[in-house]
Amino acid sequence: MERGHPCRLSAADRGPGTYAPAVRLDASNLSALARGCALLGAGGGGDPDVSLTMALRAVGEHGPVRLVAADDVAPDGLIMPCGLIGAPTVAIERVWNGDEGRMLRDAVETLQGRRVDAVMPYEIGGANGLLPVTWAARLGLPLVDADGMGRAFPEMQQQAMHLAGVPASPVVLTDGRGNVVVLRALDNVWAERLTRNAASGLGGVCAGALYCMTGARARDAVIAGSVSRAIGLGEAMASASRGGSVAVARALGATLLIEGKIIDVERYTDGGFVHGSATVEGILADAGRQLRLELQNEFLVALEEGAVRAAVPDVISVLTTHSGDPLVTELLRYGQRVSVITTPAPEVWRSAAGLAVVGPGAFGYRVGHPSLGAGGDG
């Protein structure tokens, strides 16, 4: 464990086996990235399907995207973390034109009075792990092999950069049509509040850049290796996918919580989030059991007979039984055959400070954490 770098992912965090970090993103690894992001999305971050198509087209037109370690960005180089912000139920109906990255970059450069040197996904989950690839390709900028969450989380203060003391402001948001909103918030919790509100005003979902920082600042503030890690996870999943969700879970070293079918889904979009729940009824060896998943953009907790079986910040993912492909919450339907699995939280979130920001208590659940022994009474 690299204790000297609390935000770095340990080798154990990187999932099954070891793999060399990718040096460029192109048609050879973007599908794996999309699959890994779907897993780490924990049901959120937006459906990666369309964004994978966009990324493939962008690298086809503009060439591969160079992947650089945060450590390799010049100390005074400016990194722009970015992605979509809003309710995935809206995002799935909205197609982006790919030019949002330029609008964000231009506004950030005007605000900062300097050039943006690299793009970074603020979360390595769902569409938000892919769209920054499209934007980087179109801008001719490298992508930083890192993110702020190590997965997807619903709120904008749920970032390693927040824990490290980097301000989210100035936050730049755009609807991609030409409307641009700049927020200078009192603190990062206000930044989330104003960002969420603005996303609603911009149509329910928007593109955003926030927590912009120098390479020097990023070194101890980001979760390093996230993009490579997602590719590695995606490759492992692809290799095992013929065996369906159980084989994929095994390949990932994940905990299989239940194998069954969805018997209830509830979703409502409110305040810039989608909230709801899904209930999975066990089949085969799990017959007679029921697992209830509660969600706010992402799956937050898995409950069985009142007991917490899994909880944030651990990653709860729902896989299609036959293919092992992860499902986003907005595509859950009655009758689907699925397996629910959980994988450990990125290291940075296992500290008391991390759990205060992303543990069950941060979402209003006053429950103990099944794997971390904390996070209740938050």
Added chain:
Amino acid sequence: MERGHPCRLSAADRGPGTYAPAVRLDASNLSALARGCALLGAGGGGDPDVSLTMALRAVGEHGPVRLVAADDVAPDGLIMPCGLIGAPTVAIERVWNGDEGRMLRDAVETLQGRRVDAVMPYEIGGANGLLPVTWAARLGLPLVDADGMGRAFPEMQQQAMHLAGVPASPVVLTDGRGNVVVLRALDNVWAERLTRNAASGLGGVCAGALYCMTGARARDAVIAGSVSRAIGLGEAMASASRGGSVAVARALGATLLIEGKIIDVERYTDGGFVHGSATVEGILADAGRQLRLELQNEFLVALEEGAVRAAVPDVISVLTTHSGDPLVTELLRYGQRVSVITTPAPEVWRSAAGLAVVGPGAFGYRVGHPSLGAGGDG
């Protein structure tokens, strides 16, 4: 009629009698300004009571505010129109610290890369006619004797500057606590939409600066003489106030629509506005009649047995019977004795282009206009 300047108020518009424009605002004329603004607020713009106290204190501490004609601002001087934006039902519960003007000015100067040379009320109605006086006093800046509405209107594209083609963007908003939002909207209707949304996010009401322009641009874009006009109206009202609302109506040359008591009030705050209605039942000579006022921040239409008796852009005001003081919509109560009066719209709004922006049709009323013979089918 000064036909050459369609945005200028004609002498007839200036109300009863003539009066010299004030040259400075101080304790001798701020009470009259507040009273005139209450009338022109048409029930909206915020209750001027607290903002009068703030303005009196500000000129006491920082000296009188110099009132300058738009024509007297240097052609390249920067004018900052400003005021509160949001729901008056929220504004009445919120006390401002007076420093919002500095926050707006600082943000505008950063955005424009130049000094702000003068402050201007964006609407000469309610609190919004007074707060810019406080801000000007504290900033040591002159106040432009003009506004963008000639009264109060609920929406931000309902400005003479909009008719003249001045962009509202960049819009600067602040909650006065340190959160600052900057909006660059596609057009002025988007600016209203994003501003309204941001006002909700900043607590339901916020301070804002928009339609910033040079002195040269202002010359044909603003409604000139608004501050002086409000003082003149306020002085005429004060002289007649011993005779109550009927005497005040007479002194103003206003049309008295009904004298009666409020028998029903409905108000709800939604989407950054207050909507609702109030019903006045006639007494004395008006016994047996009922007048219904519909409102969106301001009174929009007065209806009697299905017929429109008065409508925007004409100013509909509700006066307390015994004192002739105007009432804001958020202070209407069951049982109050009131008179409802109407005064003509500022000249700029009487054109077809003006009516398209502020006529009954702009608010969804498909009715003819009782005094302008237009504004329906909008």
